[in-house]
Every structure is written in C-alpha cells, then in structure tokens.
Amino acid sequence: MPRIVVDVMPKPEILDPQGKAIVGALPRLGFDAFSGVRQGKRFELKVDGEVTETILQQAREAAETLLSNPVIEDVVNVQVVED
Amino acid sequence: MPRIVVDVMPKPEILDPQGKAIVGALPRLGFDAFSGVRQGKRFELKVDGEVTETILQQAREAAETLLSNPVIEDVVNVQVVED
Amino acid sequence: MTDLPLIGDYSAPTTALSGARIGVVTFPGTLDDRDAARAVRLAGGEAVSLWHADTELPDVDAIVIPGGFSYGDYLRAGAISRFAPLMDKIVDAANSDAKLPVLGICNGFQVLTESHLLPGSMIKNDHLKFICRDQVLRVENNQTAWTNQYESGQEITIVLKNQDGQYVADEKTLDELEGEGRVAFRYVGWNPNGSRRDIAGITNAAGNVVGLMPHPEHAVEAGYGPDHTGTDGLGFFTSVLTTLVGGAK
Amino acid sequence: MTTEATEKEFNIDTVENAASSPDVDLPWAELGLKQNEFDEIVKILGRRPTAAELAMYSVMWSEHCSYKSTKNHLRQFGAKVTDEMKKDLMVGIGENAGVTDLGDGWAVTFKIESHNSPSFVEPYQGAATGIGGIVRDIISMGARPIAVMDPLRFGAIDHPDSQRVVHGVVSGIGGYGNSLGLPNIGGETVFDPIYQGNPLVNALAVGKLRHEDLRLANASGVGNKVVLFGARTGGDGIGGASVLASESFDDSKPSKRPAVQVGDPFSEKVLIECCLELFKGSLVEGIQDLGAAGISCATSELASNGDGGMRVELTDVLLRDPTLTPGEILMSESQERMMAVVTPENVEAFEATMAKWNVEYSWLGEVTDDDRLIITWNGEVIVDVDPKTVAHDGPVYDRPFARPEWQDELQANTFRGSVNAAILPQTGDELKAAVLELIASPNMCDKSWITRQYDRYVGGNTALAMPDDAGVVRVDEESGLGVAIATDANGRYTYLDPYVGAQLALAESYRNVATSGAVPAAVSDCLNYGSPEDSDVMWQLAEGIRGLSDACMELGVPVTGGNVSLYNQTGDKAIHPTPVVATLGKFDDVARRTPSGWRADADGQAIYLMGT
Numbered sequence A, B: 001m002p003r004i005v006v007d008v009m010p011k012p013e014i015l016d017p018q019g020k021a022i023v024g025a026l027p028r029l030g031f032d033a034f035s036g037v038r039q040g041k042r043f044e045l046k047v048d049g050e051v052t053e054t055i056l057q058q059a060r061e062a063a064e065t066l067l068s069n070p071v072i073e074d075v076v077n078v079q080v081v082e083d
Numbered sequence C: 001m002t003d004l005p006l007i008g009d010y011s012a013p014t015t016a017l018s019g020a021r022i023g024v025v026t027f028p029g030t031l032d033d034r035d036a037a038r039a040v041r042l043a044g045g046e047a048v049s050l051w052h053a054d055t056e057l058p059d060v061d062a063i064v065i066p067g068g069f070s071y072g073d074y075l076r077a078g079a080i081s082r083f084a085p086l087m088d089k090i091v092d093a094a095n096s097d098a099k100l101p102v103l104g105i106c107n108g109f110q111v112l113t114e115s116h117l118l119p120g121s122m123i124k125n126d127h128l129k130f131i132c133r134d135q136v137l138r139v140e141n142n143q144t145a146w147t148n149q150y151e152s153g154q155e156i157t158i159v160l161k162n163q164d165g166q167y168v169a170d171e172k173t174l175d176e177l178e179g180e181g182r183v184a185f186r187y188v189g190w191n192p193n194g195s196r197r198d199i200a201g202i203t204n205a206a207g208n209v210v211g212l213m214p215h216p217e218h219a220v221e222a223g224y225g226p227d228h229t230g231t232d233g234l235g236f237f238t239s240v241l242t243t244l245v246g247g248a249k
Numbered sequence D: 001m002t003t004e005a006t007e008k009e010f011n012i013d014t015v016e017n018a019a020s021s022p023d024v025d026l027p028w029a030e031l032g033l034k035q036n037e038f039d040e041i042v043k044i045l046g047r048r049p050t051a052a053e054l055a056m057y058s059v060m061w062s063e064h065c066s067y068k069s070t071k072n073h074l075r076q077f078g079a080k081v082t083d084e085m086k087k088d089l090m091v092g093i094g095e096n097a098g099v100t101d102l103g104d105g106w107a108v109t110f111k112i113e114s115h116n117s118p119s120f121v122e123p124y125q126g127a128a129t130g131i132g133g134i135v136r137d138i139i140s141m142g143a144r145p146i147a148v149m150d151p152l153r154f155g156a157i158d159h160p161d162s163q164r165v166v167h168g169v170v171s172g173i174g175g176y177g178n179s180l181g182l183p184n185i186g187g188e189t190v191f192d193p194i195y196q197g198n199p200l201v202n203a204l205a206v207g208k209l210r211h212e213d214l215r216l217a218n219a220s221g222v223g224n225k226v227v228l229f230g231a232r233t234g235g236d237g238i239g240g241a242s243v244l245a246s247e248s249f250d251d252s253k254p255s256k257r258p259a260v261q262v263g264d265p266f267s268e269k270v271l272i273e274c275c276l277e278l279f280k281g282s283l284v285e286g287i288q289d290l291g292a293a294g295i296s297c298a299t300s301e302l303a304s305n306g307d308g309g310m311r312v313e314l315t316d317v318l319l320r321d322p323t324l325t326p327g328e329i330l331m332s333e334s335q336e337r338m339m340a341v342v343t344p345e346n347v348e349a350f351e352a353t354m355a356k357w358n359v360e361y362s363w364l365g366e367v368t369d370d371d372r373l374i375i376t377w378n379g380e381v382i383v384d385v386d387p388k389t390v391a392h393d394g395p396v397y398d399r400p401f402a403r404p405e406w407q408d409e410l411q412a413n414t415f416r417g418s419v420n421a422a423i424l425p426q427t428g429d430e431l432k433a434a435v436l437e438l439i440a441s442p443n444m445c446d447k448s449w450i451t452r453q454y455d456r457y458v459g460g461n462t463a464l465a466m467p468d469d470a471g472v473v474r475v476d477e478e479s480g481l482g483v484a485i486a487t488d489a490n491g492r493y494t495y496l497d498p499y500v501g502a503q504l505a506l507a508e509s510y511r512n513v514a515t516s517g518a519v520p521a522a523v524s525d526c527l528n529y530g531s532p533e534d535s536d537v538m539w540q541l542a543e544g545i546r547g548l549s550d551a552c553m554e555l556g557v558p559v560t561g562g563n564v565s566l567y568n569q570t571g572d573k574a575i576h577p578t579p580v581v582a583t584l585g586k587f588d589d590v591a592r593r594t595p596s597g598w599r600a601d602a603d604g605q606a607i608y609l610m611g612t
C-alpha cells in the first residue's frame, strides 16, 4: 500500500525547545558529533489504491493547513513512498 | 552543511492517538483520500564538517537509544542530507 | 522556618519516628519533589534530597522519583532523565539483592519504564489533552513495598494529572502482568487516558519497584488533597516505612 | 561557556559617526516614533541618535513600555491612598510587581498582565509566553512563584475562528503553567462577539518571599558586574525592527526573523530554581527580567534605578541567531532571560550556580560611577545616553477625551428602561425558558473543561481553586499563613458606565476574596481598552481609572501594580472597556478558608442570601 510522507519542521528562525533539550543531552551520552538538533514531525498518510495527482495535491494542502502551523513550522517534504 | 535525518514512527501495533485525531479531522476539511494517518518524529542532527561513517554510526546509536523508545517506536530511517 | 525551602533542599532534621531515610530525586524540570518530601515527612520518615547529577547514591532506605516534566519532556516523557548518572545507581540498587524500594510517580513512572525497571511505556492521553482530576483507583496488589497498608481491592481517591499517561505494552506483556499479579492499581469508574486494561500502576516481580501515573503525594494532608479533604495517598508512604521496619504483611 | 563574541562585523553606526553625520535618514517612523518624539530624542542627545539608540528609545517610548497615554491618569492610584492603606505595602507601583507584607517575616508579590495580541496571532505560544512573562516579573522581586490565574475573554463560542483561539490559549496556559509546577487557582472565561478579533489573555502570578530576600531592579556599586543569563538571544519579537537592518548600511540583509515567540517552559522552570538559589546565597545585588524591550529595558531600568551608570559590551551577548544587528539585539524579546548585577566577590559562586543548573550566561559589563549608560560593539560606543531619559522620561500625553455622544442613548436603552422590558419573562413557562437559556449560555456553563487542563494541586498548598470564586494558597506550611486571590471584570457593565463598571469589577473580586475568609489587602489590575487616540475610548479609560482608584480608596485597598493593554480593536470597533481587577487577601491561617463552590456532599445545608 502506498503512503504519503509529510515532514514538518520548526522554522529555522524559531526557537526549538525540543531540539535544544536533545542537543544538551547527546554529549552526556557520548554522542559528541552533533552541533545542533531540531525536532519536527513526520506524518504518514495511508492511501488505499493508487496515489493520483489529485490525492497528492490533497496531501500538500492538508500539510499546509492541518498538519503544520505555518506561523512556526515549514512543510519540508511531501512525498509518496511505496512499500 | 550536511544534516543527518532520523525518522521515528510509532510501532504499527501501538495505537497512535495523534494520528487518530488527524484521521478524524481530515474528512471534515474535505480531505477524503486517506484511510489512515500516523504521526511520528523527524530529527535533524547538524554536523559541522563531513559526515564520516563513525558519525553516522553515532547517529544510528542515538536514534536507537535516546531518540526512540523501542517499546513503542521504530527508527524507520537514518540518512544523510546535504543542503 | 526562616528560609524558603529550595528545590533539592528539603531534608528534614533526623527526628523521624522510624528513622527511615527516603530519597527524593530531583531532575531539572521535576515539579513534585517537595510534595513527595512532605508526604514522606507526614508519614513519619525522613526525606533526603537526591540530585540527578550525583554519581553516588547516598545512604537511603528507599527512593521516590516524583512527577514533573524532566527536561521538559519534549522528546518523550522521562527519555532524557533515564540517562542521569544517579539513575544508573538507582537501577542497580533496585535490582540488587537488597531490593531497594523505588516508587515512580507520573514522570517518575515514565522514567522507570524508560530505564526498563518496569515494562511498557506511556504515550499521549487518548484525548490528547492534559488532565487534572480527582481519580478513583482500585488497589489490585497490596503485597508490594509501597501498598501493604492498603486492603486488596480497596478503592482510593488521589490526584491524577498528566499529558502522557496512556499506559501501553504489547499483549504478551500485559497478560504476564495480569497473570503475575503485577497490575498494582486500576482506574475505577472512568479510564482517564486510554490506558490498556485500565492500568494505573504496576510493580516489578519482586514488589520493590512500583510505578503509577496518579499522584499519592498530593493526597496526604487534609485540606489540600482531592476535593480538599482526601488523604488516601498517605498509605504509600506508611507502607514503605512499615516495610523498612520489617512490619509488612 | 561565558563570553563568545560574534564574528560578524557590521558597518556600525557609532556615536562618533552619529555626531559627524547629522543628516542621515533614520527609520524612526517605521519604529513607531512620532516626529515630536524623534525631535525630543535629538534634543536630549544633542545630536541624532545612533541606530542602536534609536532602537532603544523607540521600544522604551512605545505605549506598551512608557504608558505615555495613561501615565497622567494612573497617578491617581498612587495619590488616592491613606497611610492606613500603605501600612502593609512594602513595594508599591513602579517596580516589577508590588509587595505586601503578610506577617511573620513573610511577604507576597502579585501582578496581572496582558498578552492579548500575541495570543490572537498564535494562541498556544502567545498564551504560554504570557504566563512565562508574568512569572519572571515575580521572580525578579526575589520571590518564589506559587500560583497563576488566567482571566480570559473570547469571541462568540460558535464563530469559526474561536476553536483555534480558545483551544490554543487554554492549552498554551496549561502547557506552560503546568510545566513550571505552578498551580492554576482560578480565572474567568467569557465569550462575547465583541472580543472576536481581540481576545483578551490576561495572566496573573503570585509569589512568596522572606522580607530579606526582596530584590529590586537596580544597578548599584561601582565595579559590580552585569550578567545576562538564561536562554540565548534570538530575533524574537523584533518584527518592526527589521528596518534597522539598514543600520548596518550594508547589503548583507539579515535572515528571517520569527513572526512569533515560542516559549520554553523547561528553561523557565530551571531559571526559577536557579534564581532562587542566587537569592538564597545573596549572590545578586539587583535583578531584572527581560520582557518587552529586552536588553533595552533591562539595562536602562537597572542603570536608571541605581546610583551609577552602566557599561555593556553587546558582542558578548550569546546569540541564537548570529545575524542579529546591534539594534535588533537591544530590542529582542526572546523569552526566559534575566539580567543581574553581581559583586566581583560573588562572581565565582554565581558561575557555580549557573553550572549546577546548566544555565548559559555571559558577563556583559559593569556598573560605573557616572550616570551614563554606555553600550559598545567590539569596543566602539554605539549607545551613550542618560538611562533615565530612556526608561523614565519618555513622552507623556494628555490625550483628549470626552463622554461619547452615544453614551446617554446606550444607557437609556438598557433592558429595563426600554421596550425590551416588555419581553421580560412573566409566567412560569417563560421563566423556565429563561432559566434554561441562561444555564445553556457558554458564560454560565461549567468551566471544568478548561480547569481540568490545569494542574491545581502541584505544590501541595492549594486550599481552594476551581470551582471556588477565589483561589487560596498556603504560604507558610507551619503557621498556615496564606493568601486568597480573585480576578473579576464585566466588560458589559463597564461599557454601560465606565466609572461604575470598573468599581463593580473591584467590588466583585473584593467580595470573592472576603467571602473566602481572607482580609482584602492589595489590588492589581489589567486595563484592557481600545485605542487611546479615540476620545471615546480615552474617556472610558479615564473614567475606569478614576472609578477604580476612588473605589480602592473607599474600600481601603491599595493598587500595587498592573498593566495597561491598549489598541484592542478591530478597525475602529473597540472592545468593551475591560478593566480586570485582581484582589489579594490575607489569611493568618488558610485552614479557616470557606469554599464558595456548590459541593455534592453539602446536602441538607441551609442557604442564606445576604445583602440587599
């Protein structure tokens, strides 16, 4: 069954408290290779049947309206994934 | 600057309350093409310099230990992205 | 009384009846540590403040990991705290032959599952909102270090307040928990977060480690508990003191 | 982790440069200054301001920071007080929050503030950062915050936009307050279409302190160090200031600036504990929270309230966004930051506390012996001002006001006096229908769908909260000393009669506190009004302040602080004048509190109606 993956990230200029908490924790666990972390969301939308252009368009719109808050987040990716 | 993207999704057998809420809201907004939604997390780890195999290995370990909880989540993806 | 007590600074003088020393852990973002310390004192024990970054476990007879939002709980509740230096020591002590009694409340329960001292995990409440209410629980197992002063089947009302309180585990684990009598508490009347099989709290096989989502430490003092009167939570703390002085049933 | 200068080199507008280039065009109008205000700045400085000075004056002289339209009226709160009213007042209006003596060496500090327009733009974050801001005000007095409250006004419950605003605001208040471990002990929720485009999100915080822990925002003691700690400085809340990009007079335009601020309650919780540890160790001489106007406000307030001047190196500010220009750094409203003054002997202990709590900090400068506020960028002077002219001597306006022409008609046309009186319910059936309509109204119905999203138990000292009309918290566990607080307002009454309406708001909160068993002792108010440039609104405001101050005098309770929120209007349609009044009462033992909410277990008890 194909799925549409939507990735949403906090806007780069916006404070990301989640990423900040993680970036503080990583070195304490010995993971010292990372200079910054941002935490966003990944949605998988299940489609029964074929992903048409109309459906993909619906996903893009849903991404911009329901799945992300355009004031603080960017939709960075809307993409079909086949299993 | 390269980033490592880590995607974490709730295990299929674990009910995902956020995904469920979205799947309920979508048709109300006229998005009727989706039969299921799951919400997971996307992490972007910033690396200063080149992503070596050691660093990638660190990211994989961080993904399995800190960034996900294997009881409820799966790491579905650890991948380098160049800007 | 002259100074404002600080977080991590609530140890009482050693006047406690039982002489038992109960450690209360503070992580950055812990909120209910002073409440837990108060509960220990009201039960007659001595509260000892423990700091997450400490690398040695001081001489304590039991430990409470209180509620709050450690490290903001932004990633997953309890996910980062689990890696605190003190947690390694607590896990070792809980698993040792001495079987140090450990109680995890709310965020503390989440820390215990993240540390694998208890099975399963917590996800967001099924209704996705924070919920604060007076909650009725049934004590399903009164044989643990933290429940021996309750009757089996007794219904108690304590405070529930959480955002990520939905207890989940796979069916096999749930069956095991039920089979071994390790479901310590169940929600009665209404399941406030969608937890599997109405589970509000569980214990490990030895009965020394107990975790639950609701907050007994907010129900220990008449006037400040559920509906401003309830003190049903005090039994957790008198239970552990009883265990420590060798008087458990 | 202390200082880390930015690599970025701007083409900096220094004081020297300003003196030698008087004719450079500056974007003062875009920054909200009026011609007369700009002229005044030039007069004060004896030259044109630098870009950084312009940034400071423009934010500090804004309505929000300078109270320029209301200052003349607000004076009544300080004037209409008797010695008797001042008896327990340890700190009055003017500081971050007023402080009231509670006895036994204890004191309480409380204040109410608005975060209205940010909460309309982004309800969750707007409301969350509203809680964050008021809590920092309380910390900066040397107090431990012990509870919050949230009087709210929304548009019509069935308006399509209300769902976004209502749920966002409520979860934002819960999300931030719950994470700080502060019980929410009450508030109000009112729905009225008049607030559709201008919801009101007011937030109150109360804190407790020992007398000796009282701290004020002043920088004294030559050679003492100035430190900024907490979150890093980002481009938050400097929307309009992007015009200052031109201050660099180069082409490297800064990157995007955030449209809204995101709160980090975890950082704030750590900041609270860390500050209390500083107070306990007497490690800071003066402290100031960073709210609106950020570093501009903190430096100029600290310096002007102290007995010397201050010198600060701006490249030492830790940044989240390295592209910020000096002016933007001065204006940034990034949350979860504090500024403090520390003696050289205490520097090491201060740093140890920061390390314990893992809080970032940087030393910015020191207190000097002249009375100038000097800010440098890589050693070059970009601000050289008398801090009082920035913080206190802003413009003051006597805005014209007059009773609106429509006021008489509005009053005449009330329910009873009008034809509408004829439709008052008469028969049993009509009364039944009226009662049903009333209890179905969103303003009358149960609010527990809101209050159950708030933690009211944390801390173990909440003696009354929802459903009671006043929240009660214990301050001292041994003696039972405590406080009751109620917040009330009625925009419709105040619209009908701005003078009496404000008094009724006080009377209601006073009653709610008194009936809980406490002795009313202090008042804080949040005056939510439309545009002061409209003479009708200005009249409502003038009458409201006059009414409230007269009533406080009458009841013998002083106003200890508050906040004014203006321009709450859509087009020229202003909200109803909504002075939200919070009364604080004292208990010598909260065990004697009396609940007001109806309780299920009260069967068989008698009910009395008292009064007229």
Ligand SMILES: Nc1ncnc2c1ncn2[C@@H]1O[C@H](COP(=O)(O)OP(=O)(O)O)[C@@H](O)[C@H]1O
Pocket (backbone or CB within 6 Å): D149, D150, D151, D152, D184, D185, D186, D187, D188, D189, D443, D444, D445, D446, D447, D448, D450, D451, D454, D465, D466, D467, D468, D469, D470
């Ligand atoms: N936004 C809010 N935040 C916290 N408490 C609230 C809020 N709105 C209402 N409450 C509380 O809910 C209870 C009932 O409120 P309300 O219905 O307005 O009561 P009343 O009509 O008696 O003033 C009160 O205890 C009040 O403090």
